Amino acid sequence: MDVRTRLARNVRRLREAKGWSQEAFAHEADIHRTYVSDIERGARNPTILIVEKLALPLGVTAGELLG
Amino acid sequence: MDVRTRLARNVRRLREAKGWSQEAFAHEADIHRTYVSDIERGARNPTILIVEKLALPLGVTAGELLG
Incomplete structure (x- = not known):
């Protein structure tokens, strides 16, 4: 699965x-x-840096947000 | 630690x-x-997408590469 799709689902x-x-x-x-x-x-x-901005309020790391 | 620094060290x-x-x-x-x-x-x-390109030959996921 494409990293953009994994990010989408996790967000x-x-x-x-x-x-x-x-x-x-x-x-x-x-x-x-x-x-x-x-x-x-x-x-x-x-x-x-945008992924990190998304991750912060969700309480996860940028890496976790990419799945 | 900034996500760019974590990426740098992991790569x-x-x-x-x-x-x-x-x-x-x-x-x-x-x-x-x-x-x-x-x-x-x-x-x-x-x-x-660039992080995914970097991760592939290193045998890790894009998420793991961000630490």
Whole structure:
């Protein structure tokens, strides 16, 4: 499975486990909501600094977020 | 520790464990040698598809490479 798909699934799973909408999570991660939506569709190829920004509010490491 | 620094250390450690020079590893990963050198100095912020390209010849996942 492509690393973008693994990231997409992990972000969605962990975000939902927190009970956050995409908008709430975007606010926590300080990232635009449409960017979160794109990530969860596997439609982005983010840099590792962005992955770290996503990982922080989800309580995991950047590495864990890539599965 | 910054995710770029963790990536840098992991790439260097795993590359050296394979007995590869930066040039040999660059060839295996199909990435330019100077890019490998930059990665190992923590001077790059690669995308996750690049991290996957680096991880493959090292026998680890992209996630493991971010530590």
